Amino acid sequence: MTMVQHISPAQLAKPTNPPRAGLPASLYGRLFIALTAVLLVAPLALYPMFLMTLLCFALFACAFNLLLGYGGLLSFGHAVYFGMAAYVTGHAAKVWGLGPELSVLLGALTGAGLGLAFGALAIRRQGIYFSMITLALAQMAFFFCLQATFTHGEDGIQAIPRGHLFGLIDLSDDRVLYYVVLAVFLAGLLGIFRIIHSPFGQVLKAIRENEPRAISLGYNAQRYKLAVFVLSSTIAGVAGGMKALVFQLATLTDVHWTMSGEVVLMTLVGGMGTVFGPIVGAAVIVTMQNYLAHLGAWVTVVQGAIFVACVLLFREGIVGVIARHLRWRL
Amino acid sequence: MPEDYILATEGLSKSFGGFNAVTDVDLKVRRGAIHALIGPNGAGKTTCFNLLTKFLVPTAGRIQYNGRDITRVSSAGIAQFGLVRSFQISAVFPHLTVLENVRVALQRQRGFSFDFWRSEKVLRGYDARALELLDEVGLAGDADRNASELSYGRKRALELATTLALEPDMMLLDEPMAGMGHEDIDRISTLIRKAAAGRTVLMVEHNLSVVANLCDRITVLARGRILAEGDYATVSGDPRVIEAYIGAGHA
Structure with missing residues (x-):
């Protein structure tokens, strides 16, 4: 046990103007209903393929945010749970030849199993060392x-039946x-949302805020x-499994470290530690990748610029x- | 008649590399006492404190608490036996509300709360008790604010309320008055005295006037060893103590 108070990523982006406590819980409810309504009619205006990509990455980012925003743990290898599940x-x-529901369930279990094994090793260290172990x-x-x-190998699993x-x-x-x-x-x-607002979530937030005190x-x-x-890794697994069915493809891209970086980017751009932030972040990044695709490699540069601007100008992210x-x- | 000690160490030692921070300390804390651990800078107070609270592992020696050997128990484990510590830097959960801060401690009564599938509404049953505890330290009006918005003195009061929520048999306070102004010192002294009713308190403290007013028994550490022990009059009259403190603010 160390007495060194490590600075958790959650502490780096402390809001200077802390939110009022004791807000109507119905606010989340209304926003959730609004989001659902928008997503129900969205296929009328946008391609389903694009929307499904967005939703898969949004779920992945939400899973990652559960760990970073509420657990204060910056995993830099979350692509593994996503990609392996895929x-x-x-x-x-x-x-x-299993059905889609069983296939995705196996994907989720893959995320859970790997998360248990890798997590058990990584949580022995704190801060940057934790992140390095997850990356390794x-x-x-x-x-x-x-x-x-x-x-x-390089081909990946192609033509996955839905x-x-x-x-x-x-x-x-x-x-x-x-x-679906x-x-x-x-x-x-x-x-x-339930995990965050559960008795478990309360203890988790307490640990994120002040670990020695919680101990x-x-x-x-x-x-x-x-x-x-x-x-977190289980839900990332669900997202990865869905992605495999949507694209009918599972490749090395899904497990590559750039994917781990992308989910960090989505979460930070959208707003870490907020319920809706990662969805907004995923929407921004996926939209850019889609509509700026003709720029080729420049997409990465634009993404980088946005990330820099985000860190410099609004560290709490868009929703933050x-x-x-x-x-x-x- | 043998004395009733709630906490007793035997030959407690800790060395970092070749440096002996704490050597052969036999500390005995009587049940129900407010006991102070004082000493000049570098005397080993904080190391000693961290050994007792299991944040450090002793190199040698044993720690007995309530007749139980706790030398190998984890820091989360001793809290479960009713031995709860505070911290030098005020230890609150800044982005939880004042009420939630206390409730996290009360929540321990229901076990470890691994139930991530249940709504936090089940915790509302603790709100009344939490408010009661906050009222005792004069924070009932701040219950819905974020703990980060409280002044330093109020954070310490909140910390005390959180500690009391666990109904500890013994509290270990690490410099409860560090960095405080006069008014706050009086306030917290009163609170500690109130909280100490029916409990044992061991505190590390620099402020000697606080120690003189508050504590029944004082142990003076110097260079990692016990130099003197007794009530304030005995200890403050001890020539060895005066020598150790020369130039270090002995009143």
Whole structure:
């Protein structure tokens, strides 16, 4: 046990104008309903493929934010849980011929299992060392994926069948799949919201705010950190599994460290430690990648510029800044 | 008649590399006492404190608490036995509300709260008790504010309320008056005296007038060893103590 008070990422971006406490909980409810309504009619205006990409990454970013924003843990290898789940889902659907629901479930379990193993190693260290260990483990997993036969190396798993949901609903139609992805996304978002606002979430926030104090109150901080790590990696696994079905593809890109970086970017741009921030962040990044695709490699440069601007000008992220001005907790 | 000690150490030692920060300390704290651990800078007070609260592992020696050997118990573990510490830097949870700060401690009664699937509404049952504790330290009016908005003295009061929420048998206070103005010192002294009813308190403190007013028994550490022990009159008259404190603010 060390007495050194490490500075958690959550502490780096402390709002200077703290939100009012004791806000109407119905605010979240209304925003959630509004978000649902928008997403229900969104396919009328936007391509389902684009929307599904957005939702998969938004869920991934929300899962990551659960760990960073509420657990105060900066994992720099979250692509592993996302990408490995994509591979397992793809393999299950294509080679084993399982249905989409079982395939995604296996993906989620992959995220959970890897999260348990990697998390147990990484939480032994704090701050930057924690991040370095998650990155190192993720790189090991990347090279495993590069060499393993079932991942098909550079080719990845292609033409993954979407199958029939519960053996009934044909998912080959993008518009049908969109509503399935939307349902999973909303369920994931509600799940995360519940975790944050649970007795467990309270202890978790206490540990993020002041770990030695939480320990002195009798809470075993390591166990809570591991629990939130596993919850986060499980949801990241769900996102990865859905992504494999949407694109019918699972490749090395999904497990590469740049993917880990991207999810950090989405979360920070949107607003870490806010419920809706990562969704906004994912929307910004995915939109840029889609509509600026003709710029080629310049997309990365634009992304980098946005990230720099974000860190310099509004460290709380888009939703964080809005929340600060309205003095709301979003 | 044998004395009733709630906390007793035997040959407690800690060295960092070759440096002996604490050597062979036999500290005995009587049940119900307000006991102070004082000493000039570098005397090993904080190290000693961190050994007792299990934030450091002793190189040698044993620690007995309530007749139980706690030398190998974790820092979260001793809190479960009713031995709760405070910190030198005010230890609140800044972005939780004042009420939530206390409630996190009260929440311990329901176990470890790994239930992430339940709504935090189940915690509302603790609100009344939390408000009661806040009222005792004069913070009931601030219950809905973020703890980060409180003044330093009020944060310390909140910290005390949080500690009391655990109903500890013994409190270990690490320089409770550090960095405080006169008014706050009086306020916190009163609170500590009130909180100490039916409890044992061991505190590390620099402010000798506080120690003189508040504490029944004083142990003076110097260079990692116990130099003297007794009530304030005995200790302050001890020539060795005066020598150790020369130039270090002995009143």
